[in-house]
Amino acid sequence: MRELSLPGRSAVYAGEAMAATSHPLATSTALHILRRGGTAMDAAIAASAVLAVVESPETGIGGDCFALYAPEGQMPPIAFNGSGRAPLAAEIGWYEERAIGKIADDSAHAVTIPGAVDAWWRLHGRFGRLDFAELLQPAIRYAENGYVVHERVAAEWQVAAARLENDSSARSLFLACGRAPEPGTVMRNGALARSLDLIARKGRKGFYEGELAQAMVAHLQSRGGLHTMEDFARTAGEFVEPISIDRGANRIFQMPPNTQGVVALMILRLLDACGAGDLDFLSPEHTHLAIEAAKISYGYRDRLLGDSERSGAILDLLDDKDAIARLAAGILPRRMNPDLPKVAGGSANTVYLAVVDRDRNVASFINSIYHSFGSGICAPGTGILLQNRGVSFRIDRDHPNAIGPGRRPMHTIIPGMVGRDGRAVLSFGVMGGDYQPMGHAHVLTAVQDHGYDLQAACDAPRYLPVSGRVEVERGMDPRTCETLSSWGHELVPAADPLGGAQMISINWDSGTLAAGSDPRKDGCALGY
Template structure:
């Protein structure tokens, strides 16, 4: 239990249903869906749609999503890959002919076909109880009538003003009066509201065929993109077989590649060989092991993960005990490794949503446009802001993540699910681009090894590894920073909070739910 004389928040506790998101309007909309008879799938889609309006720097209908779902709280984990593909005309040779030798971060060549709407509609059809019109209604209302800008949203928004200024349509919508909105300002996106209305009435084809798709293609082509209406019409999500590993008797589930969830499982396999529970959770010893495990796991990610064959024959060796022991043997508990390449990691924006309903359907849902405000490109007729997920492609044809027609890029966004003894016990996720495997490992070890409740685990101080340096949040104790330096780490202070996160713990014996949301964002958990 936390010390109530210090700032902080308690976890939220309820018996029926619960939602946890990074934005208050999203959490409240999801809870309204649950209380009006919708299930966890309905609520998650509703929450994602609301955030696509009110948290536009982090997500949108021009982006992608992934989901893990445990029906009725069983350990039958259903995984859905809702990530989009490169256009059919996108080739390495074409990029090189344009003088592009590495994938740009922004612009039309980074825009993969958005997968989120196809995934939402498929999930609603297969597992939802309500209609798309029902679950999209709150998002439509906020887009048309307006929403209040929250503080963390404003913090991120102003940092992207330079990107938004480069696109006149993005500037018109997102820099009203030439400036980023401030906390407390009211913002509207009427064109996006009309597009959402079309989807609510006509389903996925309203987005991928006809006037909306044609307008997005025209906008991209005008900027030099190679997208076609056929690329949009062919968009399709896939149910995939989840991957998992055992950690201290818990089963940790992730979406397989092209998703980077494998990286978190490799980190946990490495850490399972250390007695973390015997350490101080804020100690240099704990953070050192986390950093070193991460550096090794990210090397595997950078060399091996792409839109490749995610079969057991390919993935099992990477998740084997033998592989974990081999990687673990390189870690000196007292000294930082000096022979690993810089994994070249960065942080970015995402929204993660955790929902459990009265029937204990458990949903772990993540939706993103990648970097803050994605590609920076807006289609003015539709109000759709397009993602820049293709920025992660490589232009080396021998690399697993090489650009190719119709190929999905390696994805950073990764929902997590924990099961035990035949039941789901925690849908969870941590946002932050490349930081996410670090965040998953940190959250899970805080709960499982250190016995923290989910809010304490999400609140706890974080570190990351970036530009060959350990990046530490300001809450990391000075003594810990000094001892990390003694171990050979170059430690710097984080300029921004590291990620965000949500989780809901299911207590089957008591029949209760315990939820948490990250104070690094604007949101909260709520239940009834």
């Protein structure tokens, strides 16, 4: 139990249903859908659609989606990969001939075909109960009638406003007053409201065929993109097998490649191999082990992770106990190992949400346009910002993440779920681009190994090795920082908050739910 005399908030508890999202309007929308008799998937889709309006720097219908879903709490969860692909014309030779060694994050070549709407449609078809059109009505109302900008959203808007300057449609919609909105400003996006209404009436065809697709393709081609109407029409996510590891009585589930879920599991395996669970959480010793484990795991991500068909080597490594033990031996006690790889990090934004309904259907749901405002490209008349996931591709024929026709890039976004005795006991995720695997390991070890409640796990200070240094949030104990510095780590203040977690646990014995929501975001957890 938290110290009630100190600033902070308690975990949220409920008996019937619960939602935890990064924005109050999305959480209230999820609860509305749950009270209407919708499933956890209905609520997740409706909340995600609202977030596509009210958290436009972080997400949108021009992005991608992944989900883990446990019907009536039964494990293993069902996994869905709703990430988009490169255009069919994206032959690596085309880029080589033009001496494009790296894809610019604001170029049309960074735009992979958005997979989110297709994912919503297919997931609703299997797990939804309410009409699909009903799920989009709250988002349509906020886009048409206006919504009030919250503080974290405003901060992201201000930091990334320059990306919107390169596209007149994006600039006119999202910098209507010539600058980023301040907290409390009312914003509208009538064009997005019309696009959402078209999707509500026509389903996935409303996005991938007809006028919306034509507008997006024409605008991308005008900026040099290789996209075609065929690329949009053939977009289809798929149900896939989740990957997992055991930790004591718990089984941790993640999405398989092309996501970096394997990296989160590798960090956990290395921590367990080093006996980190016996150390005090946030102590210098535990923090040191986590930093070094992350360096190793991210290093293998950068070498071995790509599209699902090309990532077998990193999955084999995860399951090789002897190899994990050898890697763990490279983590030196109380001394930074200078031979470990330097993590190449970058900022990115995402929305993650968790929902549990009265039937104990459990949703772990994530949606993103990658960098703030994605590519910054917005097709005129649509209100849709297009993602820039293609920036993750390599122009390297031998790399598993090499760009190619119809390939998916390595993805940072990862929903998580934990099972015990064949039932889901925790739905969780941590937003924040490259931080996400580190964040998953951080909150899970806080809860599972050190007895933190979900809100305390969300609140705890964070750190991330990046480019040979360690970014540290201001909440870290100065004495811990001093000790880590004496062990060779170069610590620097984190310029931005690291990640944003949402978590819901299920107590099957008492029938109750508990939740935590990250203070680094504007959102909240609520139940009834």
